[in-house]
Amino acid sequence: MTDFEPRQGLAVQVDRLVQIYTVDGQDVAALSGVSLSVPAGSVVALVGPSGAGKSTLLSVLSGLVPPSAGRVFLGDLDLARASTEQVDALRGDKVAVMVQDIDRNLLPYLTVRENVALTAPPRLRTAIRPADALEMVGVPEEDWNSPIDAVSPTVRQLTALASSVAPDPQLLLADEPTSSLTGDEARRITEALRTVNHERGTTIVAVTHDVDVAVGLGGRIVTIRDGRVGNDSTSFETTEIVVGEGGTVVLGAEFDEDFPPGTRLRIERDPANGAIILTRVEELR
Numbered sequence: 001m002t003d004f005e006p007r008q009g010l011a012v013q014v015d016r017l018v019q020i021y022t023v024d025g026q027d028v029a030a031l032s033g034v035s036l037s038v039p040a041g042s043v044v045a046l047v048g049p050s051g052a053g054k055s056t057l058l059s060v061l062s063g064l065v066p067p068s069a070g071r072v073f074l075g076d077l078d079l080a081r082a083s084t085e086q087v088d089a090l091r092g093d094k095v096a097v098m099v100q101d102i103d104r105n106l107l108p109y110l111t112v113r114e115n116v117a118l119t120a121p122p123r124l125r126t127a128i129r130p131a132d133a134l135e136m137v138g139v140p141e142e143d144w145n146s147p148i149d150a151v152s153p154t155v156r157q158l159t160a161l162a163s164s165v166a167p168d169p170q171l172l173l174a175d176e177p178t179s180s181l182t183g184d185e186a187r188r189i190t191e192a193l194r195t196v197n198h199e200r201g202t203t204i205v206a207v208t209h210d211v212d213v214a215v216g217l218g219g220r221i222v223t224i225r226d227g228r229v230g231n232d233s234t235s236f237e238t239t240e241i242v243v244g245e246g247g248t249v250v251l252g253a254e255f256d257e258d259f260p261p262g263t264r265l266r267i268e269r270d271p272a273n274g275a276i277i278l279t280r281v282e283e284l285r
């Protein structure tokens with residue numbers, strides 16, 4: 001694989017974070033006191049309805065948006081008190097962001113391998129070789145020299161992930177990493193994220209509206225609603241979420257067949273290995 005030992009993941013500590021946007025002179029609270037602890041090297045899936053504040057939380061964690069109030073620590077660095085230089089250095093070295101619109105992660109006129117090489121110039125001390133990054137996330141070798149426009153949406157998404165992890169970040173923030181993919185295609189992305197976490201020790205915080213993806217990531221599931229943390233799977237043995245408007249998560253129309261609005265899903269921990277098990281409540285009866 002690479003010549004580098006895995007770096008230790010970066011711990012994230014969010015304490016009573018408030019995030020306010022001013023729109024037409026009015027203050028709108030996108031986050032109203034979020035507290036969340038993400039240990040180094042762990043995986044957290046953030047789920048919640050549209051407008052809950054998930055992307056806002058990722059933007060704050062990425063250092064792009066300074067916190068309005070509350071404390072946010074990435075490792076030892078207090079984002080509210082850090083200088084612009086410190087935040088820039090963090091983003092250049094330790095934190096990678098995979099944005100929701102995959103085409104914003106990629107340049108269309110370059111090949112798969114060239115896209116990854118762009119983010120991992122050899123001068124970066126910790127960079128993983130493009131071929132190693134592509135192999136780690138499972139991009140088939142026959143696609144490496146294809147123009148990015150010519151490969152499947154899944155391979156494009158995996159390439160975006162390879163680009164994000166090529167600089168060997170200690171924290172990966174992923175906004176809807178499976179994008180519009182479903183089923184086996186989405187599972188290829190979640191497996192790739194798990195591999196990155198296992199092989200490199202990277203802390204991963206991923207926003208998803210897909211409950212299967214949240215479970216498939218194999219880490220904690222934290223729900224966010226109206227700018228606040230709802231359920232956190234570390235703090236329950238068993239909990240239920242309800243799909244649909246007015247529920248805990250709103251899923252896209254493509255999920256209606258599997259999880260129609262109103263579906264109750266039970267989330268519990270396997271006492272043997274701590275893995276999360278998802279069951280439809282109707283099927284329990």
Ligand SMILES: Nc1ncnc2c1ncn2[C@@H]1O[C@H](COP(=O)(O)OP(=O)(O)OP(=O)(O)O)[C@@H](O)[C@H]1O
Nearest residue numbers: 021022023028030049050051052053054055056057
């Ligand atoms: N740049 C912005 N300016 C003003 N308001 C914003 C901005 N970004 C987000 N908001 C508002 O903040 C709230 C939280 O939005 P955010 O995008 O963080 O939610 P989300 O959970 O990521 O939703 P989605 O799943 O639709 O992306 C919403 O009310 C949204 O309208």
